Amino acid sequence: MSKITISVDNTSDLGPELFEKHDLKVIYFGIAIGDKLFRDTEVTPDDIYNAVEKDNLVPKTNAALEVDYRELFEQSTKDGGSIIHLNMSGALSASHSNALRAAKGLERVTVIDTQNGSLGTGILAIHAAELAKSGKSVTDITKIITDMVTKVDTSFILNDLKYLHKGGRASTLKLLGANLLKIRASLRVDEAGKIVPDKKFKGQFDKSVKEWTEYKLSQPCSKDVVYVLHTDTNNKIIGDTVQAYKDAGYKDVQRVLIGPTLTIHIGRNAMGVVRIRE
Numbered sequence: 001m002s003k004i005t006i007s008v009d010n011t012s013d014l015g016p017e018l019f020e021k022h023d024l025k026v027i028y029f030g031i032a033i034g035d036k037l038f039r040d041t042e043v044t045p046d047d048i049y050n051a052v053e054k055d056n057l058v059p060k061t062n063a064a065l066e067v068d069y070r071e072l073f074e075q076s077t078k079d080g081g082s083i084i085h086l087n088m089s090g091a092l093s094a095s096h097s098n099a100l101r102a103a104k105g106l107e108r109v110t111v112i113d114t115q116n117g118s119l120g121t122g123i124l125a126i127h128a129a130e131l132a133k134s135g136k137s138v139t140d141i142t143k144i145i146t147d148m149v150t151k152v153d154t155s156f157i158l159n160d161l162k163y164l165h166k167g168g169r170a171s172t173l174k175l176l177g178a179n180l181l182k183i184r185a186s187l188r189v190d191e192a193g194k195i196v197p198d199k200k201f202k203g204q205f206d207k208s209v210k211e212w213t214e215y216k217l218s219q220p221c222s223k224d225v226v227y228v229l230h231t232d233t234n235n236k237i238i239g240d241t242v243q244a245y246k247d248a249g250y251k252d253v254q255r256v257l258i259g260p261t262l263t264i265h266i267g268r269n270a271m272g273v274v275r276i277r278e
Contacts, residue, residue: 002079002080002081002082002108003079003081003082004081004082004083004084004132004138004141005025005076005081005082005083005084006022006023006024006025006083006084006085006086006125006128006129006132007024007025007026007027007072007076007083007084007085007086007125008024008025008026008027008085008086008121008122008125009026009027009028009029009064009086009087009088009095009121010026010027010028010029010040010041010259010261011029011040011088011093011095011117011118011121011259011261011262012086012088012117012118012119012121012122012125013118013119013122013229013256013257013258013259013262014119014122014125014126015256015259018122018126022125022126022129022130023129023133024125024126024129025072025076025083027064027068027069027072027085027095027099028040028041028064028068029061029062029063029064029095029261030061030062030063030064031043031059031060031061031062031260031261031264032059032060032061032062033047033048033051033057033059034051034055034057037062040061040259040260040261043059043260044260045231045232045257045258045259045260045263046232047260048260048263048264049232049263049267049268052162052163052166052267058166059260059264060264061093061261061264063093063094063095063098064095064098064099065098066098066099066101066102067102068102069085069098069099069102069103070102072085073085073102073103073106073109074106076109077106077107077108077109080108081108082108082109082110082138083108083109083110084110084111084112084128084132084138084141084142084145085099085103085109085110085111085112086112086114086121086124086125086128086145087099087111087112087113087114087121088114088116088117088118088121089113089114089115089116089117089121089189089193089194090113090115090193091115091192091193091194092117092193092194092195093117096111096113099111108138110138110142112124112142112145112146112149113149113193114149114152114193115149115150115189115191115192115193116149116152116154116189116193117154117189117195117262118154118229118258118259118262118272118274119154119227119229119256119272119274120152120154120189120274122227122274123152123225123227123274123276124145124148124149124152127144127145127148128141128145131144131145148276150191151276151277152189152274152275152276152277153188153216153219153221153273153274153275153276153277154188154189154272154273154274155186155187155188155189155198155216155272155273156186156187156188156229156266156270156271156272156273157184157185157186157187157201157208157209157212157270157271157272158184158185158186158187158266158267158269158270159184159205159233159267159268159269159270160184160267160269161185162267163263163264163265163266163267163268164265164266164267182202182203182204183200183201183202184200184201184202184203184205184208184209184212185197185198185200186198186199186200186201186212186215199212199215205234205237205269206234206236206237206240209237209240209241209271210240210244212271213241213244213245213273214244216273217244217245217248219277220277220278221275221276221277221278222275222276222277222278223248223249223250223251224250224251224252224276225250225251225252225253225254225275225276226245226250226252226253226254226273226274226275227254227255227256227272227273227274227275228241228242228245228253228254228255228256228271228272228273229256229257229258229271229272229273229274230255230256230257230258230270230271230272231257231258231263231266231267231268231269231270232268232269233268233269233270233271234269237271238255238271241271241273242255245273258270258272
């Protein structure tokens with residue numbers, strides 16, 4: 001049986017250990033800070049915070065290039081193998097379009113729009129890798145993963161809208177209103193792969209995160225695994241959130257530091273959760 005390679009964007013926030021554990025090939029994004037361009041592995045969340053808060057810069061993300069996808073696809077199929085690549089949402093990045101163009105004219109290349117981002121894409125990549133190792137065919141893996149896309153539940157709660165505002169995704173009026181009223185916005189990835197507003201919470205961030213966690217736990221999901229995501233957040237808040245999911249009966253509760261690409265948009269003191277809906 002020919003080898004099936006599973007690949008994914010580094011924006012999946014799985015990190016080197018999980019990439020290696022699941023034998024995932026990785027495509028890297030770029031990050032521009034001022035007049036310098038870096039690969040996303042060369043930038044830490046602290047670099048983002050320093051750029052925004054000390055240097056008053058607005059870091060920007062650069063989608064993975066068509067040429068990088070083409071190189072990976074050709075390398076993975078040259079000896080008769082196949083590759084399935086999982087992209088972050090095409091509604092959020094040009095990377096999916098770049099991957100589709102790179103795949104043109106090549107055989108045994110499948111490109112899937114996960115309609116998600118961060119661990120929402122990563123959780124699908126891990127499952128695809130497990131299916132490949134179990135001997136499933138490209139057709140079977142593609143169908144299973146495509147069917148799972150709409151079941152991934154990804155959401156976040158932010159301490160403030162400062163980073164969204166600097167990136168042009170929140171108006172000054174919304175920023176001032178949220179700060180004045182101590183409103184903590186929560187966001188979710190919708191069925192079209194877009195990030196949209198969800199329920200609002202009010203008060204101190206730790207209280208809002210607790211209420212947001214209770215809100216999420218009220219929504220039925222598989223309890224096999226949950227990823228608790230965070231940027232630079234109070235460790236007690238993170239620990240309490242992890243414990244809440246353990247107390248709710250989740251079998252595998254993974255704590256993950258959000259990478260620089262998503263950090264650019266949500267900033268410090270942000271929490272996220274990724275699960276699979278029932």
